[in-house]
Amino acid sequence: MPDDNWLSAIKFDEDGLVPAIAQDRDSGRVLMVGWMNRQSLATTVESGLATYWSRSRAALWRKGEQSGHFQQVHEVQLDCDGDVLILKITQGGGIACHTGRESCFFRILRDGEWVTVDPVIRDPQEIYGDD
Amino acid sequence: MPDDNWLSAIKFDEDGLVPAIAQDRDSGRVLMVGWMNRQSLATTVESGLATYWSRSRAALWRKGEQSGHFQQVHEVQLDCDGDVLILKITQGGGIACHTGRESCFFRILRDGEWVTVDPVIRDPQEIYGDD
Numbered sequence: 001m002p003d004d005n006w007l008s009a010i011k012f013d014e015d016g017l018v019p020a021i022a023q024d025r026d027s028g029r030v031l032m033v034g035w036m037n038r039q040s041l042a043t044t045v046e047s048g049l050a051t052y053w054s055r056s057r058a059a060l061w062r063k064g065e066q067s068g069h070f071q072q073v074h075e076v077q078l079d080c081d082g083d084v085l086i087l088k089i090t091q092g093g094g095i096a097c098h099t100g101r102e103s104c105f106f107r108i109l110r111d112g113e114w115v116t117v118d119p120v121i122r123d124p125q126e127i128y129g130d131d
Numbered sequence: 132m133p134d135d136n137w138l139s140a141i142k143f144d145e146d147g148l149v150p151a152i153a154q155d156r157d158s159g160r161v162l163m164v165g166w167m168n169r170q171s172l173a174t175t176v177e178s179g180l181a182t183y184w185s186r187s188r189a190a191l192w193r194k195g196e197q198s199g200h201f202q203q204v205h206e207v208q209l210d211c212d213g214d215v216l217i218l219k220i221t222q223g224g225g226i227a228c229h230t231g232r233e234s235c236f237f238r239i240l241r242d243g244e245w246v247t248v249d250p251v252i253r254d255p256q257e258i259y260g261d262d
Contacts, residue, residue, distance in 0.1 A: 006243050019150055019215075021161060028159025030152060033215045045240065078245055079235040080228055084150075084164045086236050097211055104210040105217050109176065112137050114209055 007038055011082040017053060020085040022063075022096065025074050031096035032104040034063070036085065041076075048073050050087055067127045069093040093122075100124045138169055142213040151216040153181060153194075153227065156205050162227035163235040165194070167216065172207075179204050181218055198258045200224040224253075231255045 012018055017035045024031055034052035036044070040060055043051040047062075050071035054061040064070030075088035097104040099120060106118035143149055148166045155162055165183035167175070171191055174182040178193075181202035185192040195201030206219035228235040230251060237249035 004243075006240060006245055009245055019164070021152060021164070023161065030154065030161070030217055033150070033152075033210065076240040077236040078238045078240070079164065080230055080232075080237070081235070084235075086161055099211055101211075104212070105208040105215075106211070107209045109137060109207040109209070112135075114137055114140055 004042065007042065009078065009082050010038075010041070010085075012038065013083070017055075018083050018085055020050075020052065020087055022050060022071055022087045022089050022091075025088040025090060029103055030105055031089070031091055031102065034061075041085070044073055044087070045076065050089060063096075064092055067093070067095070067098075069095050069127075071096070095121050095127070098124060098128070100127060135173065138173065140209065140213050141169075141172070141216075143169065144214070148184060148186075149214050149216055151181075151183065151218055153202055153218050153220050153222075156219040156221060160234055161236055162220070162222055162233065165192075172216070175204055175218070176207065181220060194227075195223055198224070198226070198229075200226050200258075202227070226252050226258070229255060229259070231258060 016037045020034050020036045022031045035055055037053045040051045040053045050073050051060055051062045070092040071089040073087050073089050077086040094102055100122045101118045101120055106116055107114040108117050147168045151165050151167045153162045166186055168184045171182045171184045181204050182191055182193045201223040202220040204218050204220050208217040225233055231253045232249045232251055237247055238245040239248050
């Protein structure tokens with residue numbers, strides 16, 4: 001029986017989920033936030049590849065399974081309340097966002113407007129195809 | 132009437148909340164994650180001081196109101212889905228965590244155990260008193 005005591009320190013919400021912040025290990029940039037349940041976190045730690053829970057598809061989702069942009073996980077951090085995770089990662093392809101940008105956080109509030117500050121590195125249609 | 136169109140880009144959840152990641156502007160370290168509703172975010176942007184929604188107290192919570200450790204907000208970022216915020220901040224007192232540590236993310240998973248890697252900078256009893 002695998003020792004998974006460490007999982008019991010995590011306070012999953014009423015849906016069995018916690019937010020997981022994917023942060024570039026080298027630059028410190030926050031690239032995306034996904035959700036994890038117990039199984040996706042265990043899979044992430046076992047495999048070393050970030051595996052989230054897709055709330056829209058209600059399924060395990062290994063980041064990169066469609067795009068090829070996997071996330072190699074170097075470290076997992078837990079906060080004081082046990083209800084938020086940080087993954088220190090290396091982002092395959094340098095693209096975390098489904099819009100083809102490095103980070104999902106590409107909008108900054110300036111004078112009451114959201115300004116897009118990051119370029120699209122690769123056309124999402126090229127990454128994901130037409131479907 | 133103030134122009135708050137920018138607020139309508141945000142997809143608050145069924146409880147009217149979004150997670151807000153407080154990240155040190157200079158070091159890039161993630162210090163804490165709080166929750167914000169529409170009012171707390173508007174107050175944050177107006178005042179320049181991070182103001183969360185306390186789910187346990189069901190009240191606006193200006194970070195630092197008890198500890199004196201306010202968070203000066205330099206920038207607000209929004210993700211592609213419009214449901215997660217990043218605040219680039221300067222942390223007053225250098226302590227974001229109620230345990231007296233710099234960051235709430237002071238535990239790292241190592242060989243199946245959570246290891247505390249950050250020192251307590253100031254005793255929480257000194258910060259918050261006995262009550």
